[in-house]
Structure formats: structure tokens, C-alpha cells
Amino acid sequence: IAQDDKLVFINKKTLELTGYSREEILSKSFLEIIHPDDRKKVYTYYTKRLKGENVPQKYDFRIVDKYGNIKWVEIKPIMLQWKEKPAVLAFIDDITERKKSEEEIKRAYEKLEEIVKERTVELEDINKRLKTERERRKEKERDIEESRELLQNILDSSDVMMISVDLNGIITAWNKLSEQITGYKTEEAVGRKLVDINLFKKPYSVDDLKKISVIPQNSPIQTKNGKKKMILFKVLPLENSMGVLIIGKDITHNIELHGKLIPGYSYLVLDETVDKAIEMINNICITEERRGLILTRGNPNRIKEITCRRNIDAYLLSETSVDDLPNISRLEDLKEIIIDFITKYDKTIILLDRIDYLVNIFSFQDLIETLYHVSPMISTRDAILLVRVNPSSLQNYEVSCLQEELKPLPYQRIEEIHLDKELFEILVFIEKQTSKNIIVSYQDISNKFNISRVTTGKRIQFLINRGLVEVKIEGRRKLLYPTISGRKIIENRRKK
Known part of the structure; x- marks a missing residue:
């Protein structure tokens, strides 16, 4: 509860979130624990709310805890009377991990857009070749077949799922990754209508698909065996209104790694x-x-x-x-x-x-x-x-x-992940250093454990593949951070 720019009541969860004792935090202005870049916004909403003006029902901002850690929080404030004076009661949730997940998905989407740009150039070139080859009547059938094989080879070499659909809603291309993700073989999909495959909850028509991004970016699909997977989608129109290209990246594993x-x-x-x-x-x-x-x-x-x-x-x-x-x-x-x-x-x-x-x-x-x-x-x-x-x-x-x-x-x-002593020690080292706001690089691991760069790379990659460590690139350096799952496995080992 905030009153006269001071915190007058605080619960246990907020003390855990900020790291301050009750005496320390009650002696401060609430603005002192808010990140400097967000103070103006928070104070503006606070004063407007006290005046009865229209302000958002909930919003997010950053705080700085006692140890200097920056955390994202979401606040849902309401007005009340505290000791016969106006005050603001704030319900605060720690959304730091959610913000990290959103940032990861954003990076994945940006990477997907880069892939789309590269593949679009290749597909445009193929479509031009198809148009030229169709004009050669005597070699029409053979040339079209060769072009189809070339297109399929390019699609199959991609690290994202690619599905092309013509103006009648018929699937015309279905790459190898689409087979792996959905369970439907190319011969089961090509030639059928997209709505008959029942991938999506909503049966999208070709007119729907022409509207870019009509498929939600993070959309669940149902595979052939009935399982659900989360896919990051992008929809692109093909040249000369020949249909659309659906591009998707399987992000199910990334979502589950963050407890979703x-x-x-x-x-x-x-x-x-x-x-x-x-x-x-x-x-x-x-x-x-x-x-x-x-x-x-x-x-x-x-x-x-x-x-x-x-x-x-x-x-x-x-x-x-x-x-x-x-x-x-x-x-x-x-x-x-x-x-x-x-x-x-x-x-x-x-x-x-x-x-x-x-x-x-x-x-x-x-x-x-x-x-x-x-x-x-x-x-x-x-x-x-x-x-x-x-x-x-x-x-x-x-x-x-x-x-x-x-x-x-x-x-x-x-609990199903097994780590030997060397890998567990590396994970613990990364967790301890980052908890002290000390960044950890690949070189730090090599120096600490006296192992070669090659061995360091292999061990870090093992931890990354199991969702225990994540890498963030800053300039030329690759910095290492423990994931939620990484911290959980450390906690479980310590309990034993």
C-alpha cells in the first residue's frame, strides 16, 4: 500500500521479491526501488490515479532489488482508504521469466524472418524459371517435373517447415521437416486440400491465408497421431497470385523448457x-x-x-x-x-x-x-x-x-536428466557467477576447469541441448546463463 509517496504496508512476497527487510523498505519512497528509466511512468500513473483520472488497470515496469538485480513486475493497482486517507493498493506479480521467454521468442521470430527473406529469393527465382519453361511447349512436361524436383530439394534442405498451397487450397509442396513435425508424409499431403489435413483448429481458406499473418504467430497444430505442437508461423503470398507459402518453426521444446x-x-x-x-x-x-x-x-x-x-x-x-x-x-x-x-x-x-x-x-x-x-x-x-x-x-x-x-x-x-560430476560442476559455476551478476563466457569455463576450448564447447552444448543453459551473444562474446530447468536441477541435487 502506497500513501504520500511512501510504502505504508508490505507483504512477505514483496519482501522476497525486493530482498529488503520490512524496516528497510518502509523507510523508503516507493520510487527508490523502481528502475530509474521507469520512475516517471510509474509516478505519473500513481498521481493520476489519486486524482481520479483515467489510467491503465495494469501495466509492467522494472524494479531494482536490494542486490542490484533488475526484475520485471506487473502491477494491478486499486484505490482505497488507509487510515482515513487516500492510498493505492498494488497487486504485484514477478514476470521476469515471462519477459525472458518473450525476448527469446522475439529473437526466434527475427531469425525466422531472415530465413524467409533468403528462401523467398530462391522461390521467386524458381517461379521465374517455371514460367519460362512452360513456354517451351515441346519440353513442358519434363521441365515442369524437373522444376518440381528442384523446388522440393530446396524445401527439404530448409530447417523450417514449408507448405505451399495453390489458389484452390490444394497443397503443392510439403518438405521433409513438415513430415517430421506433423507426421504426414509428402505423398499423403500433396494433392489434398489443406483443410482436409486438420492441422489447425480453424479451417483456413486460401482467401484467409492471403491475409498475411492470419495464422497466430504462436499457434498449436495437431499432428497425425493426435499430439499438439506449438509452431511459430509466417504466411507469404507467392508471385503472380499462385497461392501462399506457409513457413513454420517448431518452438514446443523452447516453450516447455520455460515451464509453459x-x-x-x-x-x-x-x-x-x-x-x-x-x-x-x-x-x-x-x-x-x-x-x-x-x-x-x-x-x-x-x-x-x-x-x-x-x-x-x-x-x-x-x-x-x-x-x-x-x-x-x-x-x-x-x-x-x-x-x-x-x-x-x-x-x-x-x-x-x-x-x-x-x-x-x-x-x-x-x-x-x-x-x-x-x-x-x-x-x-x-x-x-x-x-x-x-x-x-x-x-x-x-x-x-x-x-x-x-x-x-x-x-x-x-528429474530424468542425468549429469555427471564434471557437467554438474560447470552448471553450478555458471549459476553461482550469474547470481552475483558476474557474466560467464566460454573462456571463463576453460580457465576455471582447465579444459580445452573443444572440450568446453562440447560440454556447454550438452547443457544447452538439455535446456539447462542458454547462450546470449553480446558483441563478439557468447555469454552463458542458467535456465529455470538448470536452476531446478541444482536445487534438486542440493536437497539430496
């Missing part, structure tokens, strides 16, 4: 308590503006408290309703409520909590069949399903079965 959940998937949350799952659904409802649904055996009062603050509905897994909280007592009702909810709202996330209760009341087989019925709707509607269970409450074979049917959470996957 992919729409259309059902995830298994193995946790002794529901706290992290509820925090997850709260954050996603806010950051992705999704409608939430909680189905639980949890404390009714706590559930009602959560649903009254967020865009979240809730049902109690019980024979009877409690405190006006609606209940579910049959698996058939559970299935219908989930499907109706997904159908009613465009963007949804559902938390199914305490499935051990459902197993005890009904049977494990009945629960699996219910998940089978719900899963296709989750996929086609791009919803997200979280299934939370305490592993100790089920039989081992039941947990294994759930792990086969549901996708693990991104942060839970790092």
Missing part, C-alpha cells in the same frame, strides 16, 4: 498437496486470460475464497454440497461438467484434484475411461487439463498407467 503448458494437453501433477496446482491455475487464468474450473475434495471455504477472486468455477467431489458449493457424486456428471465447460468457453484450464478419492469410490478403470472420453475434447478445444494426485495414495501400477496417459509437467521432467 501447451494448450490441448492433459498434464499429470504428482504432488502431495494441491497448493502448487492451485497456484498454477491461478497464474494461468491471469496471464493467459483463461477460464478456470476446479474439481476437488479440498476445503470448501478455501475453494470459495479462490473462486471469488478469480475467473474460476469450482465443484466439490462429494455426495452432498457444502456451503452452497455445488457437488459431483457420479463420474458421468464429472465428464459432462468438464465437456460442457470446455464447450462453453474458448480458453479454459481444468484442475481435477484428489483422483484417489474417485478411485476409492468407483474404480481406477472407471476413472481412466472418463479421462479417455474427456481427452479428445481437451485436444480439439485447446484446453488444458491438470490431474493432481499424491503418488503415495495410489498403487504403483496405477501411477504408472497415469504417467502413460498424461503428459508430465515441464518442471517434473528435469
Whole structure:
């Protein structure tokens, strides 16, 4: 709470975010912890809000914590009376990692644009050659076939997926990377209409595709085997209105490395308590503006408290309703409520909590069949399903079965990564140095561990491939930083 340019009330989360003690931060003007470049904006909004003028309901800015670290935060302020004087109550979320992810995706998009420019020149040259060759009537069929082979070879050599579609919506080219990403072979795709492949949630017509960037930049597709993948798309018109070229880069792995959940998937949350799952659904409802649904055996009062603050509905897994909280007592009702909810709202996330209760009341087989019925709707509607269970409450074979049917959470996957002593020491060194705001280069690794440049490169590349380290280029230097997954694996090792 800010009043008269001072912080008059602060909670524990804000102390953790800033690194200051309560006494230190309450003795400061709130502007002192705001990044100098953002102070004018924040103070302008603050004073206008006190005057009752129209200001944004939420915005983001940078703060500088006690140790000099720069962090991005998102603020949602409201007016209130504090000790009979006007004040501003601010809800603040740490969005530093989200900003880093957005920057990475932006760089990936810029790289994709460079690739598009290079490939467009090649495709324009090919189209000119095709036009000239068509004029040679006697060699028409042979020349067209040769040109098609040349085009396919160029497309197949690309490191992005490329799909060309003619004016009738027929697929005319489908490169090797498109095969790998979608699961459809070239012979299965070429000659068919794009809408018949069912890659996209929306059936795009050729007129739609002519409108540049009609496909959302980060768009989920459904592969031949029903899996979801996140693709960074670009749509370009071909010369002489011959159709369009769809270019895409698979960014599923990058998104998962940063703890992102992919729409259309059902995830298994193995946790002794529901706290992290509820925090997850709260954050996603806010950051992705999704409608939430909680189905639980949890404390009714706590559930009602959560649903009254967020865009979240809730049902109690019980024979009877409690405190006006609606209940579910049959698996058939559970299935219908989930499907109706997904159908009613465009963007949804559902938390199914305490499935051990459902197993005890009904049977494990009945629960699996219910998940089978719900899963296709989750996929086609791009919803997200979280299934939370305490592993100790089920039989081992039941947990294994759930792990086969549901996708693990991104942060839970790092437990499967094995690092030997040398690699782990390099990861720890990078994490310690960057936590002190000391930059780390490849040369620093070579010097610290007395290894050659070649060995250093191989070991760093191993960490990069497993999403534990990322590289940022500044001038001629490549600087190393630990990812969220890298920090998590260090934390897990230390606990052991």
C-alpha cells in the first residue's frame, strides 16, 4: 500500500521479491526501488490515479532489488482508504521469466524472418524459371517435373517447415521437416486440400491465408497421431497470385523448457498437496486470460475464497454440497461438467484434484475411461487439463498407467536428466557467477576447469541441448546463463 509517496504496508512476497527487510523498505519512497528509466511512468500513473483520472488497470515496469538485480513486475493497482486517507493498493506479480521467454521468442521470430527473406529469393527465382519453361511447349512436361524436383530439394534442405498451397487450397509442396513435425508424409499431403489435413483448429481458406499473418504467430497444430505442437508461423503470398507459402518453426521444446503448458494437453501433477496446482491455475487464468474450473475434495471455504477472486468455477467431489458449493457424486456428471465447460468457453484450464478419492469410490478403470472420453475434447478445444494426485495414495501400477496417459509437467521432467560430476560442476559455476551478476563466457569455463576450448564447447552444448543453459551473444562474446530447468536441477541435487 502506497500513501504520500511512501510504502505504508508490505507483504512477505514483496519482501522476497525486493530482498529488503520490512524496516528497510518502509523507510523508503516507493520510487527508490523502481528502475530509474521507469520512475516517471510509474509516478505519473500513481498521481493520476489519486486524482481520479483515467489510467491503465495494469501495466509492467522494472524494479531494482536490494542486490542490484533488475526484475520485471506487473502491477494491478486499486484505490482505497488507509487510515482515513487516500492510498493505492498494488497487486504485484514477478514476470521476469515471462519477459525472458518473450525476448527469446522475439529473437526466434527475427531469425525466422531472415530465413524467409533468403528462401523467398530462391522461390521467386524458381517461379521465374517455371514460367519460362512452360513456354517451351515441346519440353513442358519434363521441365515442369524437373522444376518440381528442384523446388522440393530446396524445401527439404530448409530447417523450417514449408507448405505451399495453390489458389484452390490444394497443397503443392510439403518438405521433409513438415513430415517430421506433423507426421504426414509428402505423398499423403500433396494433392489434398489443406483443410482436409486438420492441422489447425480453424479451417483456413486460401482467401484467409492471403491475409498475411492470419495464422497466430504462436499457434498449436495437431499432428497425425493426435499430439499438439506449438509452431511459430509466417504466411507469404507467392508471385503472380499462385497461392501462399506457409513457413513454420517448431518452438514446443523452447516453450516447455520455460515451464509453459501447451494448450490441448492433459498434464499429470504428482504432488502431495494441491497448493502448487492451485497456484498454477491461478497464474494461468491471469496471464493467459483463461477460464478456470476446479474439481476437488479440498476445503470448501478455501475453494470459495479462490473462486471469488478469480475467473474460476469450482465443484466439490462429494455426495452432498457444502456451503452452497455445488457437488459431483457420479463420474458421468464429472465428464459432462468438464465437456460442457470446455464447450462453453474458448480458453479454459481444468484442475481435477484428489483422483484417489474417485478411485476409492468407483474404480481406477472407471476413472481412466472418463479421462479417455474427456481427452479428445481437451485436444480439439485447446484446453488444458491438470490431474493432481499424491503418488503415495495410489498403487504403483496405477501411477504408472497415469504417467502413460498424461503428459508430465515441464518442471517434473528435469528429474530424468542425468549429469555427471564434471557437467554438474560447470552448471553450478555458471549459476553461482550469474547470481552475483558476474557474466560467464566460454573462456571463463576453460580457465576455471582447465579444459580445452573443444572440450568446453562440447560440454556447454550438452547443457544447452538439455535446456539447462542458454547462450546470449553480446558483441563478439557468447555469454552463458542458467535456465529455470538448470536452476531446478541444482536445487534438486542440493536437497539430496
